[in-house]
Amino acid sequence: MDRDRGAYRTAQLLKAGETAASIRAAARAGGLDDIGPGWWAVPTADRDVVAAVRAGGVLSCVSALKLYGLWIAPGYPGLHVRCSRHGEENGKRRCSPFGRQPPTRHAVDDLPTALACATKCMSDEDWIAAVDSALNQKLTTLEALQRAWPRIPRRVLNMLGKCDGRAQSGTETIVRLRLRALGFHVEVQKWIDNVGWVDLVVGRLVIECDSRGFHTSKEARTNDARRDRHTQIGNRIVVRIMYDEVLYCWPEVLADIRAFTDADRHRDRRRR
Ligand SMILES: [Zn+2]
Structure with a gap:
């Protein structure tokens, strides 16, 4: 799964062989956009991902699940962004997972983190349908999700028990x-x-x-x-x-x- 979608932390660019000077040169030439403290985007970057970083977080929750191609029931508009602070402003939801807050090293959250956030934003039915869709497309397994979530709230355990990757829609x-x-x-x-x-x-x-x-x-x-x-x-x-x-x-x-x-x-x- 591409968790960058064209938006990168400075540390990622340095690790990939760029230097502070080459980043500055690329920014002057229009090859990189400064989209927030320590974040850069190429011109072809995903617009929602760039908007999430500009809002001070990373793309997560329902928005990341949509990006990963999961079946998402209608009725979840807006951008779901995960950052350290909660609340809602400018139509962007500030989402957080249950359990520990993972670091935001990539511009898009991984599937377990996005699903953990979505437990709070989606109805039980719609969340189970999203998980079914991920399982059906073999993007994850129930075992992998349980490994990623050391402590699972009772409501989420109950929902996981009802998931079935055989569902076709x-x-x-x-x-x-x-x-x-x-x-x-x-x-x-x-x-x-x-x-x-x-x-x-x-x-x-x-x-x-x-x-x-x-x-x-x-x-x-x-x-x-x-x-x-x-x-x-x-x-x-x-x-x-x-x-x-x-x-x-x-x-x-x-x-x-x-x-x-x-x-x-x-x-x-x-x-x-
Ligand atoms: Zn959300």
Whole structure:
């Protein structure tokens, strides 16, 4: 993982063979920008990273997780910056991890530090979805995170216990978490003959979750979902759920799921 994104501490440049004179010369020639005490940026540096350093810290938390390509639920705007002082000013969040404060040697925090900060800025659901995404992309493992965090708060341990790197999308993570919290027995990424790999299975119900981005229009996608929310394949009902539905129509989606699972329970009881 590139933790510099074009912004460097003076110490890094010296270690790479630059000298104080060559740094000054590069700055005069426009090859390096002075972006804060002891920090320099090349012209192609990432703009958010430069903004974080200019704000007196390093890019961390949700902003670093976005940079690393994790699935992040919408609703976390602004720049998340980690520095020694807390608080919020100029629309930039001052984030800090649980446990010890690691040094800010690079302009972007490493994944464990960014995730540790994000426990404070994100909802439990959204944080677990971000971790699932990191695990699914093999950017880290649960063991590596636990090694990086010697003391883990109870809430975070509880969230880690619910993470599952098999999840193919944030939508899938959130549906899994919500159904399990309600007591449903949910199977993840199961092979079903004549259907293939499916996201989630609850009894006879197959739940396929939207893995697309947020690019298509909301109306079009919600219509899509209504049109083919239910399909019957053999003995199974396939239900498709879009992220917008999880966000805006969860009670309706849940009522549908309950309608199928309740009908199955009644049938099983009659059989007995
Ligand atoms: Zn934050």
